[in-house]
Structures are given as C-alpha cells and as structure tokens.
Amino acid sequence: MVEKIKHHLTPEILMAYAAGTLPEAFNLMVASHLSLCDTCRAEAASYDALGGAVLEDTIAAPMDMASDSLEATMARIAAGPVQERAAPGPSDSILPAPLRDYIGGDLDQIRWRPVGMGVKQAILTTSRSATARMLYIPAGTAMPDHGHKGTELTMVLQGAFADEDEYFGRGDVETADTDTQHTPVADIHEDCICLAVTDAPLRFTGIIPRLIQPLLRI
Amino acid sequence: KEKCNGTAVWVAQIERVRDNKDRQAFAELFGHFAPRVKGFLMKSGADAALAEECAQDVMATVWLKAHMFDPSRASVSTWIFTIARNRRIDILRRERRPEPEDLPWGPEAAPEQSDVLALQQECQQLGNAIKDLPDAQRELIEKAYFGDMSHSEIASETGLPLGTIKSRIRLALDRLRHVMK
Ligand SMILES: [Zn+2]
Ligand SMILES: [Zn+2]
The missing domain is CATH 2.60.120.10 (Jelly Rolls)
Incomplete structure (x- = not known):
C-alpha cells in the first residue's frame, strides 16, 4: 500500500469494531480506514482473533440448543444461501x-x-x-x-x-x-x-x- | 482430544464440510459451536428463542460459506465469531455493518500449509493466554465482546471507574501481546 499513514485508529476503537459494539457511523469510519491502512487492518484482525478465543472458551456458559436444532439447521441449509449484496471492490476513486x-x-x-x-x-x-x-x-x-x-x-x-x-x-x-x-x-x-x-x-x-x-x- | 490441538481439528472438520458435504463433521462443529454462539447472543441481550434462531442461522452460514473460510487468516472460532457478531448487529440493531474493501491483490490461491499451521498455533496460544489472565482482566475482555456495551456502559454496570476499565483492558492486551511474542 502506498499510503504513508501516521495517525491511526486507537486500540479501543479497533477492539470495539471487532467486538461489534460501535455505532454504525463509527463502523463506517473504521471500515473506511482499514480499506486504506494495512497496519490497522492487521490489528483489527488480531481483535477478531481475541473474539474467537473468547467465544471458544469463556466463563459465559454455552446455552443448550433446542432438541431439533440440528435438523432445523439442515433444513435452513437445504433452503439455500440468502441473497447477498456484492461488496464494491477497489477503484480509482479517492473514496474507499x-x-x-x-x-x-x-x-x-x-x-x-x-x-x-x-x-x-x-x-x-x-x-x-x-x-x-x-x-x-x-x-x-x-x-x-x-x-x-x-x-x-x-x-x-x-x-x-x-x-x-x-x-x-x-x-x-x-x-x-x-x-x-x-x-x-x-x-x-x-x-x-x-x-x-x-x-x-x-x-x-x-x-x-x-x-x-x-x-x-x- | 480437543484441548491440545483443538483449532486444527476444527479446520479439518470445516474442510470436510466444504469438500464432502460431510454431515458428521458438521454435526460435531454444531455440537461445539452452536451452544457457544447461542450463549454469546443471550449475553448480548437476545432472548432464548431469538438466540436459538440466530445460532441456527449462523451455523447454516458456516455450511453455506465453508468455501470462504481461509485457515491461514483465522481459526474456526474466530471465523464463527465474526459471523455471529455480524448477525447480532443485523438482528439486534437492524443495522448494516460496513466492511473494509477487499485487498487489491484479489482472491488468493490455496493457502500455504505452513501459514495455516502457524496461524492455528497462534490462535491456540491466544486461547491459553486468555485463560491465564487474572480474573478481573479476563472478565472485562469478555464483557467487551459479549455485551453490546461500550466501555462507559461497562463502567456503569460494573461500578468501576472508566479509567480503571480502560487501563485493565490495556493491561490485559499488553499481557496477551507479551505472551504472543
Ligand atoms: Zn491505521
Ligand atoms: Zn473537532
């Protein structure tokens, strides 16, 4: 990446983005900055990994699923993927x-x-x-x-x-x-x-x- | 068996789902992760019925997007966490979550096995390091992820001053970084 970015997002903001607790406007800021900044993108990925580790092994007890839960999930899978909007890719624009x-x-x-x-x-x-x-x-x-x-x-x-x-x-x-x-x-x-x-x-x-x-x- | 090389086991299960539509592998993933996702969503304020519904949805996404999982970039629990997090924003807040644009070098070839191994080991290490944190630090990190709460909201819930929370989280992160070096 050619950008020479000197002023980055704070660890608090990057962690909250990974945790999914920021307001939408701040998510937009973080997503826009990460589009231009490999440093913060890597740091955000490490906070995702922290979230994964917290999900994996935590004092918060896992909750039992309903008895027919797996069958119901297989039925969802059979119904096929939901339509998703394709994310716009990189371009020449100054806007990420x-x-x-x-x-x-x-x-x-x-x-x-x-x-x-x-x-x-x-x-x-x-x-x-x-x-x-x-x-x-x-x-x-x-x-x-x-x-x-x-x-x-x-x-x-x-x-x-x-x-x-x-x-x-x-x-x-x-x-x-x-x-x-x-x-x-x-x-x-x-x-x-x-x-x-x-x-x-x-x-x-x-x-x-x-x-x-x-x-x-x- | 899961404790020593859990992250690598889950990667193999995802690959069996991706390549063979293997229902047994999926059932094992489901048995492990679905209750965790459900617990995560209930901690975040969803009632039991909504959390059940969402957890099923998250696990269906795991099957349907198995081809998009890249084990050189994330552990299975990290990947499932991000799916669950985005679903939570979607369902509980009815908001979109803006994601950064794709990296300019585009889709990559199959990841190098050594990269996969290195990353999965790191994730395992991180998991162990979190368990070794002092309780007070670990609980605040968990709160930051589980509850849909800002640091100032955590402050009013735990009664701790905001400065204390920020410095404890910082301390925990420093400790984790130190262990990961
Ligand atoms: Zn940055
Ligand atoms: Zn100003």
Missing part, C-alpha cells in the same frame, strides 16, 4: 468502497450543503446513535474553533489539514475527545475532503455556530 456504498456512488453523488466560509458537508444515513458526515474544506480554510462532548474521528480522503503542530494527510485519522479544543486548518495546496464521525454534538465556542448547530446536526 464502504464509503462509496453509503454514498451510493462516487464523489459526484455527494449532496453537499454549505455550512459557511466555503465549508460544505453531507450527512450520511446511519443509525442515530452517532453521526457520519463528509466534509469539504476549501484549501487554506479553518474550521470553526470547537470542543467536543464525546468522541470525534476525522479521516482525510483528499488534501490535508493541520491542527496545532500535527499534520494530517490522506488516510490519517484525528481522534478528538472531551479534552480537545481545536481549529483544524485545511492545507493551502488542495481542497480538503474528510469523513468525520461524532457520537455527541460538538461544542462550538462562537455564538453563531452554536445557533446553527442543531440545524446542521454537527
């Missing part, structure tokens, strides 16, 4: 397959909404427990300064942004939580496109963002 799947196409299918200062966003449809959105930040533009009530993960898909003294390029994920107050600024060379997920509304310090926040669902 799971993201194209949620968008229903490539970049040109995204329905951007302006949120001020040239910044645009598009909310993706996921369960309500967390929010996933695409962000379009013109080159050189700063996001409004804000803090967080929960966890926010932002992954760069095109361009780059700087936050304090850290630099985030394609595939890099910035993890922000309740302690983080920040003003990410898009790199001057190219418009920045990101996937961002949040499990709680952001806290904006300025009065205007706070007013529009419920409308934008950010």
Whole structure:
C-alpha cells in the first residue's frame, strides 16, 4: 500500500469494531480506514482473533440448543444461501468502497450543503446513535474553533489539514475527545475532503455556530 | 482430544464440510459451536428463542460459506465469531455493518500449509493466554465482546471507574501481546 499513514485508529476503537459494539457511523469510519491502512487492518484482525478465543472458551456458559436444532439447521441449509449484496471492490476513486456504498456512488453523488466560509458537508444515513458526515474544506480554510462532548474521528480522503503542530494527510485519522479544543486548518495546496464521525454534538465556542448547530446536526 | 490441538481439528472438520458435504463433521462443529454462539447472543441481550434462531442461522452460514473460510487468516472460532457478531448487529440493531474493501491483490490461491499451521498455533496460544489472565482482566475482555456495551456502559454496570476499565483492558492486551511474542 502506498499510503504513508501516521495517525491511526486507537486500540479501543479497533477492539470495539471487532467486538461489534460501535455505532454504525463509527463502523463506517473504521471500515473506511482499514480499506486504506494495512497496519490497522492487521490489528483489527488480531481483535477478531481475541473474539474467537473468547467465544471458544469463556466463563459465559454455552446455552443448550433446542432438541431439533440440528435438523432445523439442515433444513435452513437445504433452503439455500440468502441473497447477498456484492461488496464494491477497489477503484480509482479517492473514496474507499464502504464509503462509496453509503454514498451510493462516487464523489459526484455527494449532496453537499454549505455550512459557511466555503465549508460544505453531507450527512450520511446511519443509525442515530452517532453521526457520519463528509466534509469539504476549501484549501487554506479553518474550521470553526470547537470542543467536543464525546468522541470525534476525522479521516482525510483528499488534501490535508493541520491542527496545532500535527499534520494530517490522506488516510490519517484525528481522534478528538472531551479534552480537545481545536481549529483544524485545511492545507493551502488542495481542497480538503474528510469523513468525520461524532457520537455527541460538538461544542462550538462562537455564538453563531452554536445557533446553527442543531440545524446542521454537527 | 480437543484441548491440545483443538483449532486444527476444527479446520479439518470445516474442510470436510466444504469438500464432502460431510454431515458428521458438521454435526460435531454444531455440537461445539452452536451452544457457544447461542450463549454469546443471550449475553448480548437476545432472548432464548431469538438466540436459538440466530445460532441456527449462523451455523447454516458456516455450511453455506465453508468455501470462504481461509485457515491461514483465522481459526474456526474466530471465523464463527465474526459471523455471529455480524448477525447480532443485523438482528439486534437492524443495522448494516460496513466492511473494509477487499485487498487489491484479489482472491488468493490455496493457502500455504505452513501459514495455516502457524496461524492455528497462534490462535491456540491466544486461547491459553486468555485463560491465564487474572480474573478481573479476563472478565472485562469478555464483557467487551459479549455485551453490546461500550466501555462507559461497562463502567456503569460494573461500578468501576472508566479509567480503571480502560487501563485493565490495556493491561490485559499488553499481557496477551507479551505472551504472543
Ligand atoms: Zn491505521
Ligand atoms: Zn473537532
């Protein structure tokens, strides 16, 4: 893989993805990052293995199956496989397959909404427990300064942004939580496109963002 | 017999199901894994009837997708765990689970036997290492997988501070990594 990713997902997030306990929006973030990052893909596989070991041998007692359970299962097998949607494969798009799947196409299918200062966003449809959105930040533009009530993960898909003294390029994920107050600024060379997920509304310090926040669902 | 080389035994059973549609091999897989999957789903909040239904469904998937199992990448229990986990998200939450895109180098040839052996041994080691964890650490790892709970939800259930839970899980993972080296 050619990507040189420096900022990865945390062990907590990767483990929760393997355990299947993340909100859908966060699953989408993890699946998108793993599509670009072999390091995290391998780490996620090790947490799958941990899940297998827990299933195999655990203090949680196995539960007896119904007496006709095996016969019923053979009948299911005889009924044949259920139809499954084919997962989209790799392409030239800057969007990894799971993201194209949620968008229903490539970049040109995204329905951007302006949120001020040239910044645009598009909310993706996921369960309500967390929010996933695409962000379009013109080159050189700063996001409004804000803090967080929960966890926010932002992954760069095109361009780059700087936050304090850290630099985030394609595939890099910035993890922000309740302690983080920040003003990410898009790199001057190219418009920045990101996937961002949040499990709680952001806290904006300025009065205007706070007013529009419920409308934008950010 | 299962204790010393359990993971390799299950791989052989899956291959018999895949190659010969071997009902005896499947019955043995079923006897071992179906009750574990059912227990897993009930721990995650499904009632007995739903867990029974789902466990049957998971085991049917094992038969129908036996050709997709790659023993150089996962143990049988890991593979079945991922099927059960995805089913749980589907049934209990009615959500899709986004998966990463396929690796660009595409479908591989039959895995090397040495890779299979190495991976299966590692999984066996991991299983043993978990059993050797201090109870408090092992229980939190199990909670993280069994319950459909975030760390903060585990905190409110166990009454432990979130920081303690995170550091115990970290400690457990460090210990496991150390053993696996
Ligand atoms: Zn990574
Ligand atoms: Zn932020």
